[in-house]
Amino acid sequence: MQERGRVASWGIIIVVLLIHLAMAPGVSLGVDEAHYALYALHPALSYFDHPPMVGWLQTLIAPLGYDEFTVRLVPAILYALSSYLVFRLSGILFPDGPAWVGLVAVFLINTAPMLQLMGWGLVPDLPLMVFGLLSLELIYRIHNQNRLLYWLGLGIVYGLAGLSKYTAIFLPLGMTLFMIQYQGLSWLRQAGPWLAALIALILISPVLVWNADNDWASLAYQFDRGVGVEEWSLKDALVMQLAQMFLYSILAYVAAIAAAFSLIRKRIPEEDRASCWLIVWSAFPVLVVIGWSAGDGTVLPNWPALGWTLLAPLSAYWICLGWSHWWLKSLAVFSSFLSIGLIVFVFFFLAFMPLSTFPFMASAIKDLVGWKAAAEQAQLLRQKWQEEEGVEPVLMVDNWTKASRIAWYAYPEPVQVLADRLTQFDFWHGKPEADSYGLLVRDKQSVPGNDHLEIQNFSCSLVDETESGVDTVTVNRFQFYQCKPAH
DSSP states (O other): OHHHHHHHHHHHHHHHHHHHHHHGGGSOOOHHHHHHHHHHHSOOSOOSSSOSHHHHHHHHHGGGOOSHHHHTHHHHHHHHHHHHHHHHHHHHHOTTSOTTHHHHHHHHHHSOHHHHHHTTSOOTHHHHHHHHHHHHHHHHHHHHHOOHHHHHHHHHHHHHHHTTOGGGGHHHHHHHHHHHHHHTTGGGGSHHHHHHHHHHHHHTHHHHHHHHHTTTHHHHHHHHHHTOOSSOOHHHHHHHHHHHHHHSOHHHHHHHHHHHHHHHTTOSOGGGHHHHHHHHHHHHHHHHHHHHHGGGTOOOTTTTHHHHHHHHHHHHHHHHHTTTOHHHHHHHHHHHHHHHHHHHHHHHHHHHOOTTTOGGGGGGGTTTSSHHHHHHHHHHHHHHHHHHHOOOOEEEESSHHHHHHHHHHHTTSOEEEOOSSOOHHHHHHOOOOTTOOEEEEEOOSSOOTTSEEEETTEEEEEEEEEEEEETTEEEEEEEEEEEEEOO
């Protein structure tokens, strides 16, 4: 049975990888994809938005040619690697458990709609998932053998995780809670954990150096964004929980919570409890903090990805133990049908974009349609203005999310953001000077009645409009303004 499970798992991994690669060149880059692709075009120790791992990984594939296909190679490979590590980790943590645990775990993360989308479009959570899974394997080996080599490996993994995303801090927190539960504080009297901490600190030093050189801007921004809660709402928190049920699959959600309760009530076989506690301590702290932060509506759907990926082996283990129950089989069928149906619909729609059949999806692809043409038109208008009046305008947008696509398709033209808040583009291209000129690109459905706009001390006049659509349906309307100092 285990061999059949291995073959089936590899089959899932390879099929999903091929689907992601086949779809990669056919769709323009989205907001985050373009933004992180720009990281590799602006090499640095770290960045305002995130640590540097996503940029460094993209730099590795840049020599292959930088386009939609190559940009999406990294997430496709990382997602496939995560699936393999979930299968491997399931076998290591539950060597005497049900034979199908590894296959079910692979099935769970490959039927999670959010994870499928992440496997197609790079976000920092993807490398963090890989290093998180590796850390669990090393902690389990330390728990059983406590070799210095494993501690050194854990330090490297934690350092790489810290270079991926700031939520990596929850990984050593989970390890500490687990080790205290099973070994008290005695493990702190050996050299291993301290050497691991030193190695991790050395590896994340680029992030610390960048922050120290930039007034700790990135750390302050991420703390305020992810932890700071101004006005907490139970409704927003519950909506986020409901969203996770559908985005990470109802089966995975129910199984993870049920497995945790079974563990607390000691209904898990004793020989497997340490493995279960390791997963619980590693995954639930990040999910609890994100769940709390969702109370002010600031959480993005990819943020809990680390927690649900780490929980996959535990959820699979609980499902296999209780598979004889008819209600669990019914839940599995319903959840799988719903999740796979959603994944198939989304990828089918992205591949063919039949908007005339599904016009309600127009707003869902707004970030993918027309931005290349808008960037090219902006460049032409900027050049024409420069030739006619002798000014040197820069391309401008009013939000960093728009800047990512315009800057990607207009590269190497600098793009500045007309906004009060600090963005990554301010570090790359600076804030607009009071006496500068700019060609502003907006994507509004309507324009001011007199075709004139006052924004951030600039007086802007409409000079052109374009529309972009798919399958006879208009998706985006772009406006182009000449902006001059208001004084």
